[in-house]
Amino acid sequence: MTTPIMLNAFEMLVPAFQSPGLWRHPADRSREYNRLDYWTDLARTLEDGGFSGIFLADILGQYDVFGGDGDAAMRGGVQYPILDPSVIIPAIAAQTSTIGVGVTASTTYEHPYLLARRFSTLDHFTDGRVGWNIVTSYQDSAARNLGLSGQAPHDQRYDRAEEYMDVVYKLWEASIDDDAIVADADAGIFVDPERVRRIDHVGEHFRVPGPALAEPSRQRTPLLFQAGASPRGLAFAAKHAEAIFYNGPTPEIVRGWVDTVRGDLVAAGRTADAVKIFTMATVITAATDEEARAKYEDYQRYVDPEAALALFGGWTGVDLAGADIDAPIEHLETEAHQSALSTFTTLDPDRVWTIREMANFISIGGRGPVIVGSPTTVVDELERWREEADVDGFNLSSVIRPGGQEDFVRHVSPELRRRGLLAEQRPGATFREAVLGKGPRLAEDHRGASFRPAAVGTRA
Amino acid sequence: MTTPIMLNAFEMLVPAFQSPGLWRHPADRSREYNRLDYWTDLARTLEDGGFSGIFLADILGQYDVFGGDGDAAMRGGVQYPILDPSVIIPAIAAQTSTIGVGVTASTTYEHPYLLARRFSTLDHFTDGRVGWNIVTSYQDSAARNLGLSGQAPHDQRYDRAEEYMDVVYKLWEASIDDDAIVADADAGIFVDPERVRRIDHVGEHFRVPGPALAEPSRQRTPLLFQAGASPRGLAFAAKHAEAIFYNGPTPEIVRGWVDTVRGDLVAAGRTADAVKIFTMATVITAATDEEARAKYEDYQRYVDPEAALALFGGWTGVDLAGADIDAPIEHLETEAHQSALSTFTTLDPDRVWTIREMANFISIGGRGPVIVGSPTTVVDELERWREEADVDGFNLSSVIRPGGQEDFVRHVSPELRRRGLLAEQRPGATFREAVLGKGPRLAEDHRGASFRPAAVGTRA
Numbered sequence: 001m002t003t004p005i006m007l008n009a010f011e012m013l014v015p016a017f018q019s020p021g022l023w024r025h026p027a028d029r030s031r032e033y034n035r036l037d038y039w040t041d042l043a044r045t046l047e048d049g050g051f052s053g054i055f056l057a058d059i060l061g062q063y064d065v066f067g068g069d070g071d072a073a074m075r076g077g078v079q080y081p082i083l084d085p086s087v088i089i090p091a092i093a094a095q096t097s098t099i100g101v102g103v104t105a106s107t108t109y110e111h112p113y114l115l116a117r118r119f120s121t122l123d124h125f126t127d128g129r130v131g132w133n134i135v136t137s138y139q140d141s142a143a144r145n146l147g148l149s150g151q152a153p154h155d156q157r158y159d160r161a162e163e164y165m166d167v168v169y170k171l172w173e174a175s176i177d178d179d180a181i182v183a184d185a186d187a188g189i190f191v192d193p194e195r196v197r198r199i200d201h202v203g204e205h206f207r208v209p210g211p212a213l214a215e216p217s218r219q220r221t222p223l224l225f226q227a228g229a230s231p232r233g234l235a236f237a238a239k240h241a242e243a244i245f246y247n248g249p250t251p252e253i254v255r256g257w258v259d260t261v262r263g264d265l266v267a268a269g270r271t272a273d274a275v276k277i278f279t280m281a282t283v284i285t286a287a288t289d290e291e292a293r294a295k296y297e298d299y300q301r302y303v304d305p306e307a308a309l310a311l312f313g314g315w316t317g318v319d320l321a322g323a324d325i326d327a328p329i330e331h332l333e334t335e336a337h338q339s340a341l342s343t344f345t346t347l348d349p350d351r352v353w354t355i356r357e358m359a360n361f362i363s364i365g366g367r368g369p370v371i372v373g374s375p376t377t378v379v380d381e382l383e384r385w386r387e388e389a390d391v392d393g394f395n396l397s398s399v400i401r402p403g404g405q406e407d408f409v410r411h412v413s414p415e416l417r418r419r420g421l422l423a424e425q426r427p428g429a430t431f432r433e434a435v436l437g438k439g440p441r442l443a444e445d446h447r448g449a450s451f452r453p454a455a456v457g458t459r460a
Numbered sequence: 461m462t463t464p465i466m467l468n469a470f471e472m473l474v475p476a477f478q479s480p481g482l483w484r485h486p487a488d489r490s491r492e493y494n495r496l497d498y499w500t501d502l503a504r505t506l507e508d509g510g511f512s513g514i515f516l517a518d519i520l521g522q523y524d525v526f527g528g529d530g531d532a533a534m535r536g537g538v539q540y541p542i543l544d545p546s547v548i549i550p551a552i553a554a555q556t557s558t559i560g561v562g563v564t565a566s567t568t569y570e571h572p573y574l575l576a577r578r579f580s581t582l583d584h585f586t587d588g589r590v591g592w593n594i595v596t597s598y599q600d601s602a603a604r605n606l607g608l609s610g611q612a613p614h615d616q617r618y619d620r621a622e623e624y625m626d627v628v629y630k631l632w633e634a635s636i637d638d639d640a641i642v643a644d645a646d647a648g649i650f651v652d653p654e655r656v657r658r659i660d661h662v663g664e665h666f667r668v669p670g671p672a673l674a675e676p677s678r679q680r681t682p683l684l685f686q687a688g689a690s691p692r693g694l695a696f697a698a699k700h701a702e703a704i705f706y707n708g709p710t711p712e713i714v715r716g717w718v719d720t721v722r723g724d725l726v727a728a729g730r731t732a733d734a735v736k737i738f739t740m741a742t743v744i745t746a747a748t749d750e751e752a753r754a755k756y757e758d759y760q761r762y763v764d765p766e767a768a769l770a771l772f773g774g775w776t777g778v779d780l781a782g783a784d785i786d787a788p789i790e791h792l793e794t795e796a797h798q799s800a801l802s803t804f805t806t807l808d809p810d811r812v813w814t815i816r817e818m819a820n821f822i823s824i825g826g827r828g829p830v831i832v833g834s835p836t837t838v839v840d841e842l843e844r845w846r847e848e849a850d851v852d853g854f855n856l857s858s859v860i861r862p863g864g865q866e867d868f869v870r871h872v873s874p875e876l877r878r879r880g881l882l883a884e885q886r887p888g889a890t891f892r893e894a895v896l897g898k899g900p901r902l903a904e905d906h907r908g909a910s911f912r913p914a915a916v917g918t919r920a
Contacts, residue, residue, distance in 0.1 A: 013581075015643070015650050024645035031643050034675065036550050036585040060574070060673065070653070070671075077650030081641075081675040084581040090496050091551040091585070113605045114520070114569065121473075121544040125496040125551070145573045145668055181541075183475070183491050185484035188764060190475050190537025193530070208605055211530075213520065215494065215541040304648060 004423035005386055005416065006393025006435065008102075008278050009046050009405060010245075012057040013039075013085050015077030018282070018366045018397040020311055021304025023077055030077075030401045039088050040095045042402045047099040049409030050422040052434045053131065054092070055225070055245075055395065056085035058104040061142030065313030066306075067321035070141070073314070076307025086118060093126035100431030102131035102225050107164040108157055109137065109146045113208055116171040119222045120214030128218030128430030128440055133225040134240065136161050139314070158232045163203045165240055169448040170199035172221045175212035177455035191215075195455065219440050220456075221448050223431045229257075237275070238264035239447050243435055245395050247280040247367035249347050251388035254279050258390045270445050276392040276435050279385070280368030283396060284404070285411045289373045296372045299364055299399050308359035325356045364399055375415035382412075383421070393423070464883035465846055465876065466853025466895065468562075468738050469506050469865060470705075472517040473499075473545050475537030478742070478826045478857040480771055481764025483537055490861045494543060496551055502862045503552045507559040509869030510882040512894045513591065514552070515685070515705075515855065516545035518564040521601030525773030526766075527781035530601070533774070536767025546578060553586035560891030562591035562685050567624040568617055569597065569606045573668055576631040579682045580674030588678030588890030588900055593685040594700065596621050599774065618692045623663045625700055629908040630659035632681045635672035637915035651675075655915065679900050680916075681908050683891045689717075697735070698724035699907050703895055705855050707740040707827035709807050711848035714739050718850045730905050736852040736895050739845070740828030743856060744864070745871045749833045756832045759824055759859050768819035780815055788812045824859055835875035842872075843881070853883075 015030050016023050023030040032038040046054055062080055063073035073080050089101045103122075105115060122130040136157035137143070143152075152160070180195035199210035226241035228234065237244055244261065248254035262272040284299070286292040309320045329352075353361075364370055371381045382394065398404030416422040425434055432439035441458040442448045449458070475490050476483050483490040492498040503514055522540055523533035533540050549561045563582075565575055582590040596617035597603070603612075612620070640655035659670035686701035688694065697704055704721065708714035722732040744759070746752040769780045789812075813821075824830055831841045842854065858864030876882040885894055892899030901918040902908045909918075 021648070023643075023650065024648060026645075034584040034677075036554055040554065060577075062671070074651040074653040074656060075649050077643075080651065080673070081636075082577075082673050083584060084578045084674075087547050087578065087581055088550050088585060090548050091554050094496055094500065094551050094554065109571065109574065111569065111606050117520075117542075118544045118547065121547055124494040124543060125548060145670065146571050147667060176541075183483075183537075185486075188481070188484060189535050190483065191534040191540065193534040196534060207607060210605065211522070213540070213542050214544075217494075 002420055005382060005421050006276065006278065006423045007049070007051040008053045008055055008393060008395045009051055010055055010057070010280065010395045010397045011042070012079065013083040013088075014079045014081070016307065017057070017079065017401075019399045020076050020078050020307030020363050021302050022299060022363070022399050024304070025299065025302045025400055027403045028400050029403075034083060036088060036091055038402070040092055042405060043092045043096050043099055043101070045402065045406055045409050047096045047425070049413035050417065050424060051099055052393070052423060052425060053100040053102055053431065055102040055131075055133065056104065057133070058082070058085050059139060059142065060106065060109060060137065061139035061145065063310050063314030064141050065317055065319050066310040067319065072306050072310040072321070076304050076310060078307050078310050079314075086122065089122050089130060090125040093129055097427050098425035098429065098434070100129045100131055100223065100434055101126065102133055102223070102431075104133040104135050106135050106137040107161040108152070109142070112164050112167040112206060113171070113213070116168045117213045120172065120212070120217050123217030123219050123222055124214070128432075130219070131223035131225050131243070131431050133227065133245075134161065134165070135227070154230065155232055158236060160205045161236065163205050165447070166203070166451070167199070167201050167206050167208050169221065169451045170201055171208075171210060171212040172216075173442070173448055173456060174451045174453055175199050175210050176216050177453070178216065178457055179455070181215050197453075219430050219432050221442050223435060234261065234264060237261065238268040238270070241275050242432065242446070243276045243278065245278050245280065248389070249367065249369060251385050254389035254391060274443065274445065278393045278395040279389060279391045280366060281382075281385070281394045281396055282365045282368060282370045282399060283378055283408055283412060284370065284372045284399060285375065285378050285407050287374065287411065289377055292373045292377070296364070296370070300360065303360050303363040305356055305359035308363045309355070312359070312362055320355060323355055325359070326354050328352045328354055329358055366397060368397070375411045378412050379415045379419060379421065462880055465842060465881050466736065466738065466883050467509070467511040468513045468515055468853060468855045469511055470515055470517070470740065470855045470857045471502070472539065473543040473548075474539045474541070476767065477517070477539065477861075479859045480536050480538050480767030480823050482759060482762050482823070482859050484764070485759065485762045485860055487863045488860050489863075490537075496548060498862070499548050500552055500555045502865060503556050503559055503561070505862065505866055505869055507556045507885070509873035510876065510884060511559055512853070512883060512885060513560040513562055513891065515562040515591075515593065516564065517593070518542070518545050519599060519602065520566065520569060520597065521599035521603075521605060523770050523774030524601050525777055525779050526770040527779065532766050532770040532781070536764050536770060538767050538770050539774075546582065549582050549590060550585040553589055557887050558885035558889065558894070560589045560591055560683065560894055561586065562593050562683070562891075564593040564595055566595050566597040567621040568612070569602070572624050572627040572666060573631070573673075576628045577673045580632065580672070580677050583677030583679050583682055584674070588892075590679070591683035591685050591703070591891050593687065593705075594621065594625070595687070614690065615692055618696060620665045621696065623665050625907070626663070626911070627659070627661050627666050627668050629681065629911045630661055631668075631670060631672040632676075633902070633908055633916060634911045634913055635659050635670050636676050637913070638676065638917055639915070641675050657913075679890050679892050681902050683895060694721065694724060697721065698728040698730070701735050702892065702906070703736045703738060705738050705740065708849075709827065709829060711845050714849035714851060734903065734905065738853045738855040739849060739851045740826060741842070741845070741854045741856055742825045742828060742830045742859060743838055743868055743872060744830065744832045744859060745835065745838050745867050747834065747871065749837055752833045752837070756824070756830070760820060763820050763823040765816055765819035768823045769815070772819070772822055783815055785816045785819070786814050788814055789818055826857060828857070835871045838872050839875045839879060839881065
C-alpha cells in the first residue's frame with residue numbers, strides 16, 4: 001500500500017506573502033486578507049481538497065533592511081500590514097470539520113503563562129485541531145517595538161526558548177490530571193483540587209508557580225511545528241518538533257537535510273519517523289500542461305523585483321538597494337552576501353544569476369520548487385519529490401491567492417485521490433492524529449511527556 | 461420620545477461566574493463553557509433579544525484568598541478554569557450581524573504593541589464590533605505567574621496604564637492615514653509609505669518606534685470600557701472611557717456615583733453624556749410574577765456558600781475561612797473587613813447580616829439588584845432604575861446559564877419592544893455607533909483623538 005502524501009497550505013494574514021507583486025494580478029484577491037470570510041472560505045476549499053492543515057505564519061516587525069527603511073516592503077505590501085492570526089482559528093474551526101490550523105507564535109515576546117492558556121483555549125474551541133509553530137523571532141524591528149534595544153543573540157533566544165518549552169509542557173501536561181474536572185453536581189465539586197497541582201517552575205528566565213489556568217484540552221500540548229534550519233534550530237527540532245517545515249530547491253538538497261534530521265531524532269532518543277517533514281513547494285496547475293505553462297508565464301509578468309528584494313533583505317539581512325538589478329549577483333562582494341545566496345549557488349554552482357533573475361526566482365517559488373503542469377504532471381512530480389527527498393508531505397505556497405489553492409483542489413487533489421495518494425482526513429481526529437497517525441496526546445518518547453505525572457495519559 | 465434602554469450581557473469563559481453553586485442546577489449548562497457553539501448560540505440569542513453587546517470578563521489568576529489557597533474556588537469552579545476570551549470573538553461575529561463583543565484585557569501583562577494589533581485584528585474581523593474593557597488587574601496570583609513577585613501598587617499600575625493608553629492611541633489613531641492603503645495594481649503600490657508614520661514613543665515604561673502593524677480598522681480604537689471605582693480609576697475613566705460598568709445595590713447609591721462621573725467628565729473637558737453607564741442587574745423572569753418568584757426560590761437552594769466566600773475573598777482580600785457562617789458579619793473586626801463590606805452596610809446601616817446571608821446575597825445578584833417578576837414587573841423596575849439612577853442601560857448577569865439569558869429574551873425583550881424602550885440594533889453599525897449613537901471613530905473630545913494627524917478622520 002502506498003503511503004499517502006500530506007498537504008499543508010502555507011499562508012499569512014498579509015497582502016503579499018510569498019509572491020511579491022502578484023497581488024496585482026487581476027485574478028488575485030489578496031486585498032481581502034482582512035476579511036474573515038476570505039479565510040473561512042479558503043479553509044473550506046482546502047478541506048475539500050484533502051489538506052490536513054493550513055498554516056498561518058506571523059511576524060511582529062517590518063522588512064526594513066532594503067534601503068534601510070520599510071518603504072519598499074510597504075509599497076509592495078510585503079508581509080505588511082499584518083493581522084494577528086490566532087484569533088481567526090475558532091472561526092475557521094466552526095466552518096470546517098477536519099482541517100487543522102497551525103499558527104506561529106514566538107517564545108521571545110509573550111509570557112508562557114499567557115501563551116499556554118491561549119493554545120489550550122484554541123485546542124478546546126477547535127476540538128483538538130490546533131498546532132503551534134515555535135519560533136524565536138528574527139527581526140530587529142520587532143525587538144525594538146517590543147521594548148528591547150535589539151534582538152537577543154541567536155543562541156540566547158534558543159536558551160530562553162528551551163526553558164519556555166519546559167514551562168508550557170508543565171502547564172499543559174503536568175498541572176491538571178485527566179480526571180480533575182469532576183463537574184459532579186451532587187457532590188458539589190467542579191474541580192477536584194487534589195488533582196490539580198502547582199508547577200513551581202523556577203528558572204533563569206521564568207518563575208511560574210501555576211497551576212495552569214485552562215483545563216486540559218484534547219491534545220493538551222498543541223501539535224508542535226518547527227522550521228529552524230540552523231544547527232541550534234535543528235537540535236531544538238530534534239527535541240521538540242512533531243512536524244518540520246523545510247525549504248529546499250532540489251530533492252537531493254532536501255534529502256541530505258532529511259537524513260540529518262532523522263539521524264538527530266534517533267540520537268535524541270526518538271524514532272526516525274517521530275517527526276513529519278513538509279517541504280515547501282509551489283504548484284501552478286491547469287487541465288493541460290500547456291495551460292499551466294501559460295499561467296506560469298502570465299504570472300511572471302506581475303513580479304515586483306523591488307518588493308522581492310525587500311523580502312530577500314528581511315530573510316538574509318542583505319541590502320541590495322542601489323545595486324544594478326541586471327548585474328550578476330556574483331559581483332556582490334561580502335561573505336554575508338555569498339552566504340545568503342547559497343540557495344542559488346547550490347542549485348547550479350556554474351550559473352551566473354542577475355539580481356533580477358533572483359528576484360523573479362524568489363517571487364514565484366521562493367526557496368522551494370515550482371511545479372508547473374497538468375494534474376498528471378504535478379502528481380508525478382510530487383511523487384518523485386516525496387520519494388527522492390523522503391518527505392512526508394508538502395507545504396504548499398500559492399502564487400495567486402486564493403486562485404492557486406483553488407486550482408490545486410480542482411485539478412491536483414482528484415488525481416492524488418485517483419492514485420490513492422491523498423491522506424484523507426477523518427472527522428473527529430485531532431491535528432496530531434491527522435499528521436502523525438497517532439495521538440491525540442504527545443508520544444511517550446517526546447520531551448513534553450516526561451513532565452507527566454501518572455494521572456495524565458496519552459489518550460484524551 | 462423615550463430614550464431606549466441599552467442591554468449588555470455580562471459573561472466570562474468559566475464554569476461559575478457571578479452565581480457560585482448555580483452550575484449545579486439541573487437547567488444550567490455552564491459545563492459547556494469550553495464549547496464554541498455555547499458562545500455563538502448565546503450571542504445569537506442575545507442579538508435576537510436586542511442586546512447591544514456581550515461582555516467577556518477575564519482574569520489571569522486564581523481566587524486564593526479564602527483559606528489561603530485556591531481549593532475552595534476550584535471546588536466551586538469559581539472563575540476557574542478560565543479560557544482566553546479574545547479568540548472566540550471573530551467566531552461570534554461570523555454568526556451574528558449586530559451584537560458587539562467587549563473583552564477584558566490588562567495593561568499590566570501584555571505589551572501594547574501586541575495588544576494594539578490584536579484589537580485591530582478583532583475590529584477588522586468583526587467589521588467594527590469589538591470593545592475593550594481596560595483593566596490594570598488586581599490578583600497577586602496573576603502577578604506571580606506572570607513573572608512578578610507580586611502585583612505593583614495600585615497607583616503605579618495606573619501610571620503604567622496611562623502611558624499604555626498613549627502608546628495604543630498613537631498606534632491606532634496616528635500611525636497610518638485613512639488613505640494609506642492604496643492597493644493600486646496599476647501603480648504597483650499597496651501601502652503608500654508617505655502616509656504611514658512611526659510613532660517614536662519614548663516613555664517611562666515603553667519605547668515603541670512603530671509603525672503600527674495592522675492597517676486601520678473601522679473603529680480604529682475599539683470602543684473603550686472601564687469599570688474602576690477607585691478615585692484613580694474614576695479619573696482614568698473620565699479621561700479614557702466611552703462606556704462604564706458599575707455595580708450598586710440601589711438606584712440612590714448608583715445615582716450618586718453617576719452624578720460624580722458626569723461631573724468628572726465635564727471637568728475633564730468632555731460632555732456629560734460622552735460616556736454611557738451600564739449598571740449591573742440580575743433579572744429572574746417568567747410569564748407571571750408567581751412563576752418568577754418560584755424560580756428565584758428554587759435557585760436559592762443551589763447557592764454554594766463556600767464558593768461564594770471564595771469569590772468574596774478574591775474581590776476584597778478578606779478571608780472568611782474558619783468563621784462561623786451563621787455569625788453576624790459585624791463581628792469581623794478589622795477596618796479592611798468593614799470597608800470590604802460597605803456594599804452591605806450602605807444598603808441598610810441597621811441590618812445585621814450573617815455571613816451565610818451575605819454569601820446568598822452575593823450568589824444571586826452579586827453587587828447589583830435582583831429583579832424578579834413577570835415581563836411587566838421587570839420592565840417597570842428597569843424603567844424606575846434607569847430614571848432614578850440616570851443610567852443608560854444594564855449589564856445583565858444571569859443566575860442560570862444560558863437559561864437566564866434565554867428567559868430574558870423570551871419574556872422581557874418583547875415587553876421592552878412593546879413599550880418602545882429597546883435600543884434596536886442597526887446592521888452595519890459599529891459597536892461605538894450602537895452604544896454612543898455616533899462614530900465609528902473616537903469623538904473629537906476624547907483623549908485618543910488628540911493624537912490624530914490631519915489625515916485621519918472620524919469617519920471610517
